[in-house]
Amino acid sequence: MSVTLYGESPGILWQPVSPRLAVARRVGTLAGAVPTLAAAAVVAVLWTRWAWIAFGLLALGLVIELAIIGRQVSAISYAELPDEIIIRRGRLMRRLDSIPYGRLQYADMQSGPMERRLGLASVTIHTANPATSGNVPGLPLAEAEALRERLTARGEAQRAGL
Amino acid sequence: MSLTGPDGPPPAVGDQPTGAQPAVGQPTGAQPAVGQPTGAQPVDQQPGDQQREWQRFHPLTPLLRGGVVALGVLGYVISGQLNRIFGADPDDPTQGHWGIAAVVLAVVVLGVIGFSAIAWRAASYRLGTTTVELRTGVVAKQHRQVRYDRIQAVDISRPLLAQLFGLSSVRVEAAGGSDSNIELAYLPKGEADALRADLTRRAGQAPSPTENGTQDTEEAPATPERLIAAIPAGRVWLATAMSFNSAVLILTIPLLLGALVTGNLGLVPVVGPIALGSAGAQFGRLSSWMNFRVEAGSQAIRVRHGLTEQRTSTIPLHRIQAVEISQPALWRALEWWRIRVNVAGVHGEPGKQEDALIPVGTREEVLTILAAMGPRWSLPEVVEGLDAPGPSPSFVGVPPAARWLDPLSWKRIGYAETPTALLSRGGWLGRNVTLVPYARMQSLVLEQGPIERRLGLAGVRPISTHGSVRPVVRHLSLASANTLLVATADRARAARRAEADPTLVVEPTEPTSPQTPTAEQPALPFRDHGVDLSAPTSGQQDGETA
Incomplete structure (x- = not known):
């Protein structure tokens, strides 16, 4: 068995996260960007046409970000091994977290308003180091709940001291 | 005691002494140093037995x-x-x-x-059977307890005003956030020292044989701690002078003086704050590093330091999570090093917490301190990692492609795998070696940025607990990074199992968890310092600290 940073790994079943996470993230990005774009457009119409440059740049950035979100979401995957959960994410900055169940302090679930509407939730794994906790976003609600329960149960069973 | 009504809130379920605590504070009979019932025989005891009375603080x-x-x-x-x-x-x-x-x-x-x-x-405190408890408040009462086995460090501090009255404050650091610490203040100096010793002993494991008679000849029976390093004032001055902040001061102070002399004050708002900040940092170093003394006991290292405010922190050896020995480039010629440690539960408060076991020590002092920390930390590979200018036998280096990212230090970057720990070294002029035991790793990270990807490199980070030591093995080839990740995960797994199972314990001084940690003992919330905080998520939380 080998764990690889990207692509398939022999002997490991990588679970993707729901593509609907991309929808949730895009909506969130749009909700943040649209007021700024509108403000730039208002300035351009009322005061100076130069503001269209800002509008164009913002729009371009938004388009790029919307395109990247899909690739970012498809880069997230996780695998439950007998002793660890492994989470991979990131396209440009790739990162793989291997978190032993025995180091789990607790696992919790969150679901933002947009995620909730899409029936998604994320599970966060807390170890004794608050800075580097694992996060599995974009899981269907039932799957997230099941994952959290599995993690907690395995954490109990394999618990290790500090 | 009548003053706070009920005799404390009912302890949380997890706080009950259960049979599953054989490893914690089990006194092996004699404990002459403190000379009072230890209260650390929790099996089948009702809370209330074998515990000290509620004590008040000093009236001042x-x-x-x-x-x-x-x-x-x-x-x-x-x-x-x-x-x-x-x-x-x-x-x-x-x-x-x-x-x-x-x-x-x-x-x-x-x-x-x-x-x-x-x-x-x-306000009163008590040493109970399994917890140290603090009650405060008149209208809004607060009752906090910290389990002895969760105590990470016991510090003594003496602010200037308290020093005048001969009083000390005892601070108990526990695993969890900063709100999981309790401060017992103020107590007469002698009482505080005794309390610290008592708490440290209760927090530690069973007294080791060296404390019960078979001591080194140098150790007086009543004082198990021996001085192993002290920083002379001259070294503090010199080490402080030889730092980046000094360079900033050397550049900015003439600028400021020049601006004042010539009346050209435009620079002052820019340069002034920089100079002031550097000067403040330098003063902070000076006052913190002065009178620095390191004492070693059989189970703990005690650090005393401070110019105006004397601070004493006691770090139980088994709470140390990771160690870094490093050297700023300017200290290279003087062969001065510092040792930093991560201690579980001690969250650095900027300017207050000194996370160095020694902030500037000679090579001999550094090696002595490492030796005092025990066989887990005192490894021959550490010295090799400190000294070797390039490839050396124990260390696996990085491929030549890494020179694009580390043109100066790529020959030194590398890792070494010992049976108990992963070492990482780096640095060119100023060198560093970090050491994380497999049994202390939280999780592992494999990471790769865009340039690394182009070069076929990747880095591995063994994640320790929160602290200033952040071990990383950078710029390995992707294949060897993958191999290291898997191998380290395997070793960490084996080490966790060995610690959880007393029959497999490698090092006798290490704390051991009960064999069946979950069987009858409910999940202890990680922050179980206070009954008021433990309830809501205790079912999910986990954190049995061995």
């Missing part, structure tokens, strides 16, 4: 806790009110109503004293 505590300021402010306000009440004549605010003024003043002073006294009476 309210005064030291800001009472002086409060009195001053109150006095100022009252004098203003008196002016209003009795007339605006600043020469004689009482306008002849001396009697009334005196009565009002007396009432206020008595009130303040009375309130302080009530607050003082309400």
Whole structure:
């Protein structure tokens, strides 16, 4: 068995996260960007046409970000091994977290308003180091709940001291 | 005790002494140093047996806790009110109503004293069978407890004002956030020292044989801790001078003086804050590093330091999570190093917490401290990692492609796998070696940025607990990074199992978890310092600290 940073790994079943996470993230990005774009457009119409440059740049950035979100979401995957959960994410900055169940302090679930509407939730794994906790976003609600329960149960069973 | 009503809230389920605590604080009979019932025989005991009575703090505590300021402010306000009440004549605010003024003043002073006294009476602490408890508050009562087996460090500090009265504050650091610490203040110096020793002993494991007679000849029986390093004042000055901040000061102070002399003040708002910040940092170093003494016991390292405020922190050896030995480039010629550690539960408070076991030590001192920390930390590979300018036998280096990212230090970057720990080294002029035991790794990270990807490199980070030591093995080839990740995960797994199972324990001094940690003992919330905080998520939380 080998764990690889990207692509398939022999002997490991990588679970993707729901593509609907991309929808949730895009909506969130749009909700943040649209007021700024509108403000730039208002300035351009009322005061100076130069503001269209800002509008164009913002729009371009938004388009790029919307395109990247899909690739970012498809880069997230996780695998439950007998002793660890492994989470991979990131396209440009790739990162793989291997978190032993025995180091789990607790696992919790969150679901933002947009995620909730899409029936998604994320599970966060807390170890004794608050800075580097694992996060599995974009899981269907039932799957997230099941994952959290599995993690907690395995954490109990394999618990290790500090 | 009548003053706080019920004899403490019911302990949380997890706080009950259960049979599953054989590893914790089990006294092996004699413990002559402290000479009182240890209370650490929790099996089948009711809370209340074998525990000390509630103790109050020193009566001057309210005064030291800001009472002086409060009195001053109150006095100022009252004098203003008196002016209003009795007339605006600043020469004689009482306008002849001396009697009334005196009565009002007396009432206020008595009130303040009375309130302080009530607050003082309400605050007490106790060493229970399994926890140290602190009760405070008159109206909103607070009851905090910290389990002995969760204590990460016991510090003593003596602020200037407290030093005048010969008082000390004992701070108990526990695993969890900063709100999981309790401060027992203020106590007479001797009492605080005894309390620290007692808490450290209760927090540690069973007393090791060296404390019960078979001591080194150098160790006096009553003082198990021996001085192993002390920083002379001259070295503190020199080490402080040889730092980046000094360079900043050397550049900025002439600029400032020049600006003042020439009257060209435009620079001052820019350069002034930089110089001031650097000077402040330098002063902070000086005052923290002065009188630095390191003492070693059989189970803990004690660090005392401070110029105006003396601080003592005791770090139980088994709580140390990771170690870094490093050297700023400027210290290279002097062969000075510092040792930093991550200790579980000790969250660095900037400027307050000194996370160095020694901030500037000679090579011999550094090696002595490592040796005192025990076989887990005192490894021959550490010395190799400190000294080798390039490839060396124990260390696996990085491929030549890494020179694009580390043109100077790529020959030194590398890792070494010992049976118990992963070492990482780096640095070119200023060198560093970090050491994380497999049994102390939280999780593992494999990461790769865009340039690394182009070069076919990747980095591995063994994640320790929160602290200033952040071990990383950078810029390995992707294949060897993958291999290291898998191998380290395997070793960490084996190490966790060995620690969880006493029959497999490699190092006898290591803490061991009960064999069936989950069977009858409910999940202990990680932050189980206070009954009021433990309830809501205790079912999910986990954190049995061995």
